[in-house]
Amino acid sequence: MSYHLRDRGHETKYNGLISAILKINASIVQGSGLGPANFITAISKLKAAHPENRLMKYADDTYLLVPSSNSATVANELDHLSQWAETCNLKLNKKKFFDMVIRRSRGRTWHDIVPDVTPGLTRVSSLNVLGVTFTEVLSFEPHITRICCKARQSMYALRILVAHGLRGPQLYDVVRATTVARLLYAAPAWWGFAGQQDRYRLQSVISKLIRLRYLPDDFPTFERLCLEADSSLFSAVLMNQGHLLHSLLPPKSPNNMLCDRDRMTIVYLLQIIYGERRLLLECCTHIDSCLHIRVNVTFEMIGHCRM
Numbered sequence: 001m002s003y004h005l006r007d008r009g010h011e012t013k014y015n016g017l018i019s020a021i022l023k024i025n026a027s028i029v030q031g032s033g034l035g036p037a038n039f040i041t042a043i044s045k046l047k048a049a050h051p052e053n054r055l056m057k058y059a060d061d062t063y064l065l066v067p068s069s070n071s072a073t074v075a076n077e078l079d080h081l082s083q084w085a086e087t088c089n090l091k092l093n094k095k096k097f098f099d100m101v102i103r104r105s106r107g108r109t110w111h112d113i114v115p116d117v118t119p120g121l122t123r124v125s126s127l128n129v130l131g132v133t134f135t136e137v138l139s140f141e142p143h144i145t146r147i148c149c150k151a152r153q154s155m156y157a158l159r160i161l162v163a164h165g166l167r168g169p170q171l172y173d174v175v176r177a178t179t180v181a182r183l184l185y186a187a188p189a190w191w192g193f194a195g196q197q198d199r200y201r202l203q204s205v206i207s208k209l210i211r212l213r214y215l216p217d218d219f220p221t222f223e224r225l226c227l228e229a230d231s232s233l234f235s236a237v238l239m240n241q242g243h244l245l246h247s248l249l250p251p252k253s254p255n256n257m258l259c260d261r262d263r264m265t266i267v268y269l270l271q272i273i274y275g276e277r278r279l280l281l282e283c284c285t286h287i288d289s290c291l292h293i294r295v296n297v298t299f300e301m302i303g304h305c306r307m
Contacts, residue, residue: 025089042088049073049080058130074099074118099123105137132186140190144198147183151205154179158214175214180206184225188233191226199223 009021039060046062048055052070056063064077078097085092099121126135126142133143158175166174183202194202202222209215220228237245 042090045088046081046084049077053077061130063129074121078118078120094120097121098127100125100127100136102138103136105139130186132190134190134193138193140193141195141198143190144194144201147185148201148205151179151183152208154182155208155212155214158212162214172215175209179209180215180225183222184229187226187229191230 008025009023011021012019043057046055046057048064050070050073052067053073054065056065062081064074064081066074066077082092097120099118100123126133132140133146134140135142158171158179161174162171183205199222206215206219206222210217210219237243237249240246
């Protein structure tokens, strides 16, 4: 690996002329296959400066979660992040430094308890995290508005395809892979927070696609699609020990039975994934030394969860 990283240079060929070689000490040789591995090695060394804070990393996006009791450490965390980037010969894009305070939608005036904005940060009331937009009161209404708008815009392209003769199962596959897939993007993260009006808007898009014959008449409701996505996610968490959410599961008890505390932890994990109010665990079993939970989930659509 060191052979590909040291004593490197760059030259440019244009209109038959070749520039002089300029030595470089950054970047990765294109096509060498070392880029992802080197980036993962570098990013794995980035940790939060304070143990109470959490640093969430996804590719080149980093999110710092700081509890209200630890708000005074934000500036220290930013300095720690800058020092790490300088050590790794990376440059931070400070135009994307944003600060958002999560608060209750009701209660005392939050301006009295929220700390001042840390220098170098821009405080915002909504944030886009990996393609999902939510507000400071954990409302996903902006995200739902955006995906519904894009879904209606995509109907023009579908109309063009129909005009060119695309019909039947082939058209249904295209709609599922484009419009419906866009609506369901990261649904387990925000579906439980959607209010009754937001759910009606999402279902109205599906109903219109069915009415225009872009989807079959027996196509599932959007609620059913979201519940299937939730079930698939939870199954993946249970079966894959390397899953990001698997660490939230309680440890297996020696007698292969879950105590009340473990059951409450599982209920809490399910509430994180589903975002719903009530869940009923039917039974818990151990199969092939793995924790498996057969879940009979009962949902009460009584509004979105509130902080």
